[in-house]
Amino acid sequence: MRTPRCPPPPTPAPGSGEEATSINEQGGGGATGSALAALEVLTVKGRAPKTGYDREQFGPRWADVDRNGCDTRNDILARDLQAETFDPDTQNCVVLTGILDDPYTATEIHFQRGQDTSEAVQIDHVVDLSDAWQKGAQHLDETTRTAFANDPLNLLAVDGPTNAQKGDGDAATWLPANRSFRCDYIARQIAVKARYHLWVTAAEKDAMARVLTDCPDQVLPTDETAATAYQVDTTAPQSPTLEPAPRFPAAEPPAPAPAPEPLAPALAPAPAPQAPVQGGTDPQFTSCAKAKAAGHGPYTAGIDPEYHWYGDGDNDGINCE
Known part of the structure; x- marks a missing residue:
């Protein structure tokens, strides 16, 4: 696998004036330390209305923000896939094939670029754009929102159908089925929200804290770690991404009522006694x-x-x- 191409960490512009306290601020507006400590610093507020949200508010889809000649989608595919092949006519920018160890499902996916096959692997915004819009991103300027949408810290190549299932869910409504990846997933969400001064809801914070109880020493990812693919344990136990409602055995249909017994043929009245x-x-x-x-x-x-x-x-x- 060749050296991954990923954009440099962006520097967020000031937000709405409600700046979250940064934790050990580093060069790219990121934070270091434990995920639990960073979670405690995030602002807790309710969701803002989704009014005005549009994908275009976050700049062109898969922009070439690092100006390396390759769009962000192909940069992330090159980072996260193994045994990739590239289109030589694109100066080895466009990924044609590769193997993904999917962090969300712990399954191996063979990627092949094509109209009917590319969607098998999608690039997920770990903190979804719509979720970000409702939790502070609408107060960021367009340049910062474009940086957010193309930040490698916030991007993962994942199983396409699973990404579609996630939608714009936050930690309170969606977690990866791959339980061994949940701590990394939550730490990455916290790092992204800290970097862009986004808030969390009370339910979201509670869900994040529950996951981190299994890994209290989980550290936040950095731009360095975000530049390399995750090592996925494909033997890890899986669990549903959403807790399903309890299932009860289907009630057996009531036994059909017995057919009424045929009536005995009417007997002719006994003849009146005759003298x-x-x-x-x-x-x-x-x-x-x-x-x-x-x-x-x-x-x-x-x-x-x-x-x-x-x-x-x-x-x-x-x-x-």
């Missing part, structure tokens, strides 16, 4: 006289079916009397 036929079965004689002579009758209407076989001369409902 016994007197004298046995009537073979339908030709007249009541013959029926009576054979020992049959009398028959009652509505009770004895034999009633209809014979006439009822007096219409009293009884025949063959």
Whole structure:
């Protein structure tokens, strides 16, 4: 890997007049010492409105601030990737391929420049531009904001989808899945905010302090350390970048109600009891006289079916009397 190209540290212009106390100020407006000590010096305030924010407020995208002929994106790719190849027609400025040990996910990403492949590796602003705008950068002049957007201290080559997931989140809402990198990540955010006199919210400060409890002696990165790529431990344990809401087993759908048992076929009503036929079965004689002579009758209407076989001369409902 060739010697990385990175812009020199910028010197911030005065901000809004609310200058944060610097810690062991050094040449580039940076701070040295422990990250915890630097965190205690940062101003704590609420977010300012996002009104007026635009990417152009931070100067041209990936400007060549160090005037080495290469834009900042390619400078950072050259710093953070290994086994890079370069386009010779650009005086070895444009990175064509390389291997990234991603600090956010501790995975190895093979980068290849191209319309459909370049976004696999993106350059992240560790302190996002929108977050900076809401925490003091809107009071900086354009030259200082351009320096902020191109400062190697604030830039990392990282996994593209993870960078998109981060958005403009601060430490209270987003942390790298690679737990072994979190202390470095928070220390870098603090160093950037100290350099540009940006503030933190109370929730952001609390989140930073929680991370640093695991590494109380974590030191701030300097321009020297920012000029070299991080050594990423790809065997480090991972954790979600955001704490997901608790997951509960999906409720099993209720068992379908048993199909109603088919109703028993309706039974024909039992025939009304009929009076016994007197004298046995009537073979339908030709007249009541013959029926009576054979020992049959009398028959009652509505009770004895034999009633209809014979006439009822007096219409009293009884025949063959």
